[in-house]
Amino acid sequence: MTGEETSTGSKVPKWEGIAEILRVWILDDQYKPGQALESEAAIAKEFSVSRPTVRQAIQKLIGEGLLTVAHGRGTFVRPVPDRTTLAIGSPSPEDLISPGFDIEASEWERVPPPVGWNLPAEDLDPIQGLVHRPGREEAKLLRITMRDLIVTRFTHMRLRRSQDMIVVTSNIPLTVLHDEESGPFSPEEVIDRGGIYAELARKHGPVRFTTSVVARMPGADDDEVFGLVPGTPMLSIRRFMLDSHGQILELVEVDAPADRFDAQPETASDLGKAVLRL
The missing domain is CATH 1.10.10.10 (Winged helix-like DNA-binding domain superfamily/Winged helix DNA-binding domain)
Structure with a gap:
């Protein structure tokens, strides 16, 4: 042309x-x-x-x-909204999806998924999790096959002061949580024993964490979930829990609008401004 x-x-x-x-x-x-x-x-x-x-x-x-x-x-x-800092590299990461995470003491609140959001099952308790087979991208990140089973948990969290939303998703290979000889997997029993992180530390400790940050274009549901202006990229923070041999025990992904959130390494000078630590 x-x-x-x-x-x-x-x-x-x-x-x-x-x-x-x-x-x-x-x-x-x-x-x-x-x-x-x-x-x-x-x-x-x-x-x-x-x-x-x-x-x-x-x-x-x-x-x-x-x-x-x-x-x-x-x-x-278009006015540029103030960005809120999510700190990465915390020395003691928390399980943000656990019922034991004190959401009331934080600056966040849990909210239900938007109406029409594609839930794997109508009666799913997203905090307890769903056992299913991973998609191609999930299997690749967890270094497993698409024939393996994973436990997926997720939560929608809204920052009280700005009403900005993030989505936190946890994927755990079922084999690192559960021995098939013990019978069917029961999320309730794991929670009763102190929670998933306590269970992983007991079975595979000591554990360590690594974090990466990637940018991506919005997916099919993102416009509705996050109220995006067209052209706004998404921030995906990926936190891996690994055992001493480098086996991946969990992948946590935090999805957030890149015009409202940024990710910074946690340092002493940042402690007062971060609203979430990963």
């Missing part, structure tokens, strides 16, 4: 050139968060282009999450 010459002198489609100029102005704070963009007609006149060309450029920036539309009011630079 041959490009048309823009005011920058480069051979690109006019709408792409205008989108790039507006993007730079927004990122350089020439437009402030919450500020209204000029009308399509004014921008078209400034760049000597048609209004449909301007509209195409604006739609591109809306898709990137830089602009937002208030119907009947105009187009605005």
Whole structure:
């Protein structure tokens, strides 16, 4: 596709050139968060282009999450929310999904999954867990096969002060929790014995933790669960519990909107600002 010459002198489609100029102005704070963009007609006149060309450029920036539309009011630079710190590398990580985790003493509250969220079973208690076969990605991360069984637990947690949501998921290979000769696996019995972490430490201790952080594009359910603006990436924090031989005992994944949360190594200077430690 041959490009048309823009005011920058480069051979690109006019709408792409205008989108790039507006993007730079927004990122350089020439437009402030919450500020209204000029009308399509004014921008078209400034760049000597048609209004449909301007509209195409604006739609591109809306898709990137830089602009937002208030119907009947105009187009605005999207305000950047304050990011909340999730600390990684805690010397004593907690089981965030356990009934023993004191959610009331934290800055969080547990909330039910959104209506229509795809639960594996209608009567599932997500904190006790579901025994099932892993998907391809889960099996790869846990270093097991898709024929093996895992225990999946999860919880939706909402930060009280901002109402921002995270989802915490725990996947544990069933074999590290349960000996088949002991009979069917009972989450209730494990909880009664002090919880899953106590059980893993008793069977496989000493245990250690490693944490990684990856960015990803939103999945099919993420827009509804997290209330994302189009173009917002997701932050996935992965915390592995390992035994002394490097066998993976548990994988905890924390999914959070990257425009509202960041992940920082826990240091003495960070202790006061982190709302969660992993």
